[in-house]
Amino acid sequence: MPGRPLCAQDIGTGTRTVFAVLTAEELGLRPEQIEVQLGNTNDPPGPASGGSTTTPSISPPTRQAAVQAKRELLAVVAKALGGDAAKMDLKDGKVTGAPKELSFAQACAFITGDVIETLGRGTPDLFRRADGFTGEVAGVQFAEVEVDTETGIVRVKKVVGVHDCGCVVNTLTARSQINGGIIQGISYALFENRVLDRGTGDMLNANFLDYKILGAVDMPEIKAIPFPVAQGITPSGISSLGEPATVPTAAAVANAVSHAIGARVRSLPITPDKVLSAMGAIR
Secondary structure, eight states, X not given: OOOOOBSOOOSSSSHHHHHHHHHHHHHTOOGGGOOOOBOOTTSOOOOOSOTTOHHHHHHHHHHHHHHHHHHHHHHHHXXXXXXXXXXXXXXXXXXXXXXXXXXXXXXXXXXSSSOOOOOOOOOGGGGOOOTTOOSOOOEEEEEEEEEOTTTOOEEEEEEEEEEEOBSOXXXXXXXXXXXXXXXXXXXXXXTOOOOBOTTTOOBSOOSTTTSOOOOGGGOOEEEEEEEOOOOOSSSSOBOOOSSTTTHHHHHHHHHHHHHHHSSOOOSXXXXXXXXXXXXXXXX
């Protein structure tokens, strides 16, 4: 009983895993038993990959569709065997509350045709903020740095990121998202410097020889701590976790550098010449 394809995408943030977990939870199955299909152009448009919106906005209709599929399947079982569909449920791969014990596969065998197709919709009612809950996410970032006062070179030694991301559906993907955001934040805090032609606006260093990014030898220790918060907004309870881990990283690194040298570097990237210049201003 595959779910309806979603016209959206997984760009490496674990969207498929989240959808599989939510669907499996409602159908009483394991996530690995769920086949998630994304990016079908025959379906209505999904949200773009930006603004930390993909998973929070698609997960509510995904859960809604799974709930509806369960109801329809249990109605089929009740029609075939008798009993009250409202008293039945799907748990651990079985139908509970039916006149006789059935596996999920046996229940599906009663379906006329090959599939039950359901459609979950994202409506304004699904995103209405309940009283006492906030629609915002929160978090805090800590950075430990080492500054060579002779060369001005900055090394980030450790970053700790603690982030409220609503319902943590999958801890591994949540931590990976925080890790990736921190890595990107350090990269543009210390290295990334886009050079544009003032006349044409063309980028003059659009290659990895002249545009430096964080490499393996520059990686610090990262401790990612996602924690669940009941946000009371949608049926899935999932909040944003795309930009939140990236945005505060550069500020945390800059503050740590300031504490180390006793002066502010007020532009990115925090290059050795800027560090030495800031130190020279206070000598």
